[in-house]
């Protein structure tokens with residue numbers, strides 16, 4: 001039997017939203033998924049920058065739980081468009097937080113490993129953020145606001161997101177895949193950026209489990225293990241069975257400094273210290289998750 005609660009999801013049209021919708025819709029009686037990009041029929045329009053528009057949705061739907069996934073996640077876009085990034089990532093989060101408090105909802109906010117400065121090898125939930133880019137600064141602002149203002153709040157920090165498949169994945173895996181399907185025989189990948197992949201399917205299911213506890217607060221929630229971008233590329237090519245056809249060449253970040261000009265930390269490796277200690281760490285190892293996620297691309301590649 002489904003849980004008799006109403007769940008409102010903002011920014012649900014993206015790579016994480018796909019997994020969050022599938023997970024929550026299978027468990028809850030009433031899910032309202034919203035975005036400004038209505039790319040699937042189950043999405044309704046709601047712009048988190050517009051308080052009155054959001055309030056109307058809260059007033060009509062009366063959610064018990066609200067998840068704010070809405071964000072501008074392209075770091076270079078955010079560097080070039082400060083105002084819209086802050087209005088979306090920070091003010092949009094304020095709007096949802098104020099309404100969550102007013103309508104007495106449990107709120108979930110998604111933050112990022114990118115809020116750290118990269119000086120340490122890895123970061124626990126207790127380490128001090130030092131955001132470098134406009135994206136990271138606006139996301140960190142959102143963290144602080146929701147933690148101060150919302151009583152029933154869960155903040156989950158994700159690492160390098162993997163998920164959403166061919167249509168929705170805007171990040172590293174799909175960027176690699178697009179180069180491969182475009183016929184590239186050599187791919188250049190940085191090995192001086194370290195992090196922790198985060199599989200959207202595990203992340204979404206884990207959110208749904210953790211919020212059933214009363215352990216409100218801030219959590220690092222990434223897959224087990226850690227790696228460089230190069231390590232991820234090597235595994236992905238291996239799963240695609242293209243080791244002999246596609247060469248992966250290590251470069252440092254300078255190689256991409258024109259294309260990826262936003263500042264990024266050297267290390268954004270997270271460990272799920274609090275989830276572990278509370279016995280609620282549901283995330284699998286990144287290698288297992290990448291193998292599972294790669295099957296979407298394997299199927300697509302070999303049907304061509």
Ligand SMILES: NC(=O)c1ccc[n+]([C@@H]2O[C@H](COP(=O)([O-])OP(=O)(O)OC[C@H]3O[C@@H](n4cnc5c(N)ncnc54)[C@H](OP(=O)(O)O)[C@@H]3O)[C@@H](O)[C@H]2O)c1
Pocket residue numbers: 010011012013014015016017034035036037046047048049068069070071072073088092110111112113139157158159160161168170171
């Ligand atoms: N991707 C990562 O590597 C990563 C890592 C750590 C944390 N996160 C966080 O995870 C959450 C989900 O991101 P994602 O990876 O699923 O990124 P995504 O695919 O870009 O999804 C974000 C969604 O929010 C939408 N959106 C943008 N402005 C909006 C607005 N004003 N009102 C409502 N919706 C709006 C986007 O629409 P458009 O496509 O039209 O912009 C997009 O559909 C975000 O909070 C992000 O900061 C992401």
